[in-house]
Amino acid sequence: MPTVGPKTASRLAFHLLAAPDAQVQALAQSLLDVKSKLRTCVRCGHLSDTELCGVCRDPRRDPSVLCVVATTRDLMAVERTREFRGIYHVLGGLISPLDGIGPSELRIQALLDRLEVEAPGEVVLATNPTVAGEATALYLFRLLAARNLRITRLALGLPVGSDLEYADEVTLGRAFAGRREISSTL
Amino acid sequence: MPTVGPKTASRLAFHLLAAPDAQVQALAQSLLDVKSKLRTCVRCGHLSDTELCGVCRDPRRDPSVLCVVATTRDLMAVERTREFRGIYHVLGGLISPLDGIGPSELRIQALLDRLEVEAPGEVVLATNPTVAGEATALYLFRLLAARNLRITRLALGLPVGSDLEYADEVTLGRAFAGRREISSTL
Numbered sequence: 001m002p003t004v005g006p007k008t009a010s011r012l013a014f015h016l017l018a019a020p021d022a023q024v025q026a027l028a029q030s031l032l033d034v035k036s037k038l039r040t041c042v043r044c045g046h047l048s049d050t051e052l053c054g055v056c057r058d059p060r061r062d063p064s065v066l067c068v069v070a071t072t073r074d075l076m077a078v079e080r081t082r083e084f085r086g087i088y089h090v091l092g093g094l095i096s097p098l099d100g101i102g103p104s105e106l107r108i109q110a111l112l113d114r115l116e117v118e119a120p121g122e123v124v125l126a127t128n129p130t131v132a133g134e135a136t137a138l139y140l141f142r143l144l145a146a147r148n149l150r151i152t153r154l155a156l157g158l159p160v161g162s163d164l165e166y167a168d169e170v171t172l173g174r175a176f177a178g179r180r181e182i183s184s185t186l
Numbered sequence: 187m188p189t190v191g192p193k194t195a196s197r198l199a200f201h202l203l204a205a206p207d208a209q210v211q212a213l214a215q216s217l218l219d220v221k222s223k224l225r226t227c228v229r230c231g232h233l234s235d236t237e238l239c240g241v242c243r244d245p246r247r248d249p250s251v252l253c254v255v256a257t258t259r260d261l262m263a264v265e266r267t268r269e270f271r272g273i274y275h276v277l278g279g280l281i282s283p284l285d286g287i288g289p290s291e292l293r294i295q296a297l298l299d300r301l302e303v304e305a306p307g308e309v310v311l312a313t314n315p316t317v318a319g320e321a322t323a324l325y326l327f328r329l330l331a332a333r334n335l336r337i338t339r340l341a342l343g344l345p346v347g348s349d350l351e352y353a354d355e356v357t358l359g360r361a362f363a364g365r366r367e368i369s370s371t372l
Contacts (some may be wrong), residue, residue, distance in 0.1 A: 035330030070240050074350045081359035091314075124365055131343050141368050155364030157341030159357040164260045164340075171345040173267035179310055179362065184326050 043109050043114070045090035047072050055079075055088060062086045066120040068111065069139065070094050070127050078126060086124075088093055089114060094132040095139055103139060111140075114145065122150040230291050232278035233258050241265075241274060248272045252306040254297065254326065256313050264312060272310075275300060280318040281325055289325060297326075301333065308336040315342055316364050318335070 004012070015088065016024055041053035048054065055061055055075075065086030069075045073143055075088050091106045115123075123138055127133035141151055157175035167175070190198070202210055226232065227239035234240065241261075251272030255261045261274050277292045282368055300310075311326055313319035327337055343361035344353055353361070 022310050062335065069350070073352075077351050077353065077358060078362070081355045081362060083359035083362045124362075125364075125368070127253075129348050130349070137368075151368045152362040152365040153368050154358075155341050155343030155365070156346055156364060157343035157361075158316050158344055159354065160342055160360060161356075163314050163316070164255070164263050164312065165257075167263065168345065169267045172263060172340075173269035174346060175340040175343075176264070176267060176269045176310075176312075177362070178343070178366065179338040180322075180341060182311070182337045182339050 015149075040090075044088045045072075045092060045110070046075055046088060060085070063112050063118060064121045065124065066114070066118070066122070067124040069132065070136070074126065074128075084124075086120075086122075091127075091136070094127060095136045096132050108140070108143070112143070115144070115149075120149070122152060124152045124154070126154050129154070190313065196233070226276075230274045231258075231278060232274060246271070248306045249304060251310065251346070252300070252317055253310040253312050256319065256322070260288075260314075271366075272306075272308075277313075277322070280313060281322045282318050282320070294326070294329070298329070301330070301335075306335070308338060310338045310340070312340050315340070 037049050038047055039049070041048040042051055043056045044053060046053040046055060048056075050057070051092055062085050066089055067075075067077065067078060067084060067086055068089045068091060070091050070093055072090055072093075075090055075180055078084050078088075089107070089111050091108065091111070093106055095101060095103060095106065099117070116126060122139075123144060125137040127136050144151055155178060156171065157178055158171065161186075164172065202213075223235050224233055225235070227234040227242055228237050229242045230239060232241060234242075236243070248271050249268075252275055253261075253270060253272055254275045254277060255264065256277050256279055258276055261276055264270050264274075267276060275297050276292070277294065277297070279287055279292055281287060281289060281292065292342040309326075309330060313323050316321040323339060332336055341364060342357065343364055344350070345356065350358065
């Protein structure tokens with residue numbers, strides 16, 4: 001298992017040997033439950049223990065904004081910001097020909113099917129600002145461009161609390177290109 | 187001197203002892219020249235060896251966009267991006283009451299005087315996205331808001347090449363809030 005080396009493994013083993021029977025049985029049952037009960041949401045692909053995940057079941061979420069993310073972990077990162085109140089679509093990865101991952105390996109057809117049915121007004125392509133993330137966003141953009149949709153991408157720029165002097169040139173250049181007018185509500 | 191501890195100092199001293207006379211004299215002369223010849227540009231406050239600095243003397247720079255930075259190092263960071271073709275104003279620091287730096291310690295009156303004479307169409311408040319940088323930008327914004335000016339701030343968001351999963355929540359939240367429509371020229 002990741003992060004568990006020989007030393008950690010032996011500490012864990014001895015810890016479990018010394019633990020009460022009930023506690024070990026509860027852990028074993030949890031492990032079985034994870035595999036048997038946890039599945040992916042039939043709508044967005046997020047982890048869920050029911051047919052629809054917590055986000056998809058929540059009536060307070062705004063179905064007019066659909067955020068496309070690569071992984072469930074990215075979805076959870078966006079949720080932690082509490083900034084986004086729309087719904088999600090998890091691709092299950094990024095297009096990466098070197099790793100043998102093409103568009104057909106991702107949940108792209110499922111996305112197109114959802115757009116037909118749900119018809120959101122905006123799709124946020126929230127893939128990473130990396131080569132694979134940009135390539136996937138570009139692929140999706142070309143696929144969706146003909147539709148009557150607002151297609152957006154997360155802002156590139158300076159991280160909050162950072163220093164101009166130590167920002168890399170590409171990021172600072174993007175922060176300049178993407179500069180925005182200050183409103184009087186500041 | 188910063189970064190020079192006792193060990194480095196003794197290495198430098200022995201290096202100079204072993205160096206040719208002419209080389210040491212050239213170094214000494216350079217040090218004297220730095221103090222005697224280098225001064226700040228009378229217009230923008232950038233380092234210069236002439237009355238006007240290289241940026242202010244360059245006729246290809248666009249005088250309609252004025253970028254306000256805290257320090258000369260920030261100015262040089264912006265120059266390295268090759269993204270900005272306007273002119274600068276160096277404040278000489280950020281407002282920081284705890285360090286005894288108020289607005290009167292900075293080159294703010296000089297900025298107001300320049301705006302009267304040069305009348306640029308846009309002022310970019312390119313101070314750091316830190317507490318002191320935001321406070322200074324807010325102070326300047328309130329000072330300039332009544333003027334017929336476009337006042338902008340650098341984009342906050344994900345650094346290029348970064349990962350959603352590891353972005354801090356505030357930055358990812360800002361990246362979401364500042365998301366922008368993809369144009370068909372992508």
